[in-house]
Amino acid sequence: MARRYDPERRQRIIDAAIRVVGEKGIAGLSHRSVAAEADVPLGSTTYHFKTLDDLMVAALRQANEGYARTVLARGALQDPESDLAAELAALGSEWFAGDRTGLEVEYELYLAALRRPALRPVAAEWAEGFADCLALRTDPVTARALVALIDGICLQVLLTGAPYDEEYTREVLARVIG
Amino acid sequence: MARRYDPERRQRIIDAAIRVVGEKGIAGLSHRSVAAEADVPLGSTTYHFKTLDDLMVAALRQANEGYARTVLARGALQDPESDLAAELAALGSEWFAGDRTGLEVEYELYLAALRRPALRPVAAEWAEGFADCLALRTDPVTARALVALIDGICLQVLLTGAPYDEEYTREVLARVIG
DNA sequence: ATCCCATGTGTACTAGCGTACACATGGATA
DNA sequence: TATCCATGTGTACGCTAGTACACATGGGAT
Secondary structure: OOOOOOOOHHHHHHHHHHHHHHHHOHHHOOHHHHHHHHOOOHHHHHHHOOOHHHHHHHHHHHHHHHHHHHHHHOHHHHOOOOOHHHHHHHHHHHHHOOOOHHHHHHHHHHHHHHOOHHHHHHHHHHHHHHHHHHHOOOOHHHHHHHHHHHHHHHHHHHHHOOOOOHHHHHHHHHHHHO | OOOOOOOOHHHHHHHHHHHHHHHHOHHHOOHHHHHHHHOOOHHHHHHHOOOHHHHHHHHHHHHHHHHHHHHHHOHHHHOOOOOHHHHHHHHHHHHHOOOOHHHHHHHHHHHHHHOOHHHHHHHHHHHHHHHHHHHOOOOHHHHHHHHHHHHHHHHHHHHHOOOOOHHHHHHHHHHHHO
16 A cells, blocks of 8 residues: 555645646546545545535635736836836736636636635635735735736736736726826 | 427527526536437437537537627727726626626637647637727737636636626726726 | 544545437438 | 427436545653
8 A cells, every 4th residue: 555644645636636626627626536646545535625616715715826826926026116007017928828728727717716715715815815915015005906806907908818918917907096 | 209400499409408407517418418408319319410519619609699799899998988897897798797607618619629620710700809909999919808807717617616897897907998 | 552533544425527329310413 | 381490398317526434642740
């Protein structure tokens, strides 16, 4: 019995869940599919995560942390001298560059909060955390609006297949900043 | 057997699908659950809609038409003298007033396009149709941004459970209009 | 050193799913 | 009127799901 007493078992299950959502979407997420992806027995996924909602909460929280890091990594966002709209539009370009799987996973789990109350606090954490970060450069109301507009623009791109337009994004974000 | 040769069978199945999504979410949508809700045999739902995607396409299209009517019904939107931002913010209040089930169904199907390519053209129809309508009062770029911002604001409300704030919405929409 | 219990493993049960298919029926067409 | 085929009905199959549970194991508290 290899891998008994695996101290990272729980973490590996979360990572596997994120990969499953990336490959098959939330509809393809099950205790069994995650167990197979993580190479652990079925009972192990049900032991660590009693319900799929629990697992999605953990996965969304982890995805949020990843995107929070990409925001934090863009240090210029904190620099009062930088062009906030341009920085945010460039952040969007970074998100959409290359493989979009990560972004799709983030949004799929985020949007799942619509029907899964358990996810709502985690979705709210993301929105508020991002807004708090932006509020350092502007007022809270504007910060909330920026988050909403960025969400809306990202969704239009993901849902309709339209290309991401950084210059357009910068322009309209700048209007909200006023 | 009663109800043989039911000329509205297909329509009744679509209506039932929308009710099922409203009650149980897309996750609860199946040929069987819809058949039960529409009070038709299983074979009837699979006959009219070969796949669930087909059924979701029909349901989203119908939901879109309903919301398009609420937009058109707000005649003041077309009136060049009216305050566009205020009218749109009021439209949001109308959407959120009372039972939100309809709005949740609309967004749940709309957002499902993220993972279901079959729904993307229908999602794009909604976004473009709404934007085209707004473009009558402003330019196409601003119209698109307004749709994105409205989507973002509605989602924040639905996902995080925050209340809908008409005055805040009017204020930030006005900034985008410039 | 002993024991407990958090953790890990394997399997079985029941329910619901999409799918397929054989057959029924009667409006539309010729 | 005779025929055809779009539409309607009922049932069965194989698959996957969540859940439950009995049992195994060994790290850490005592």
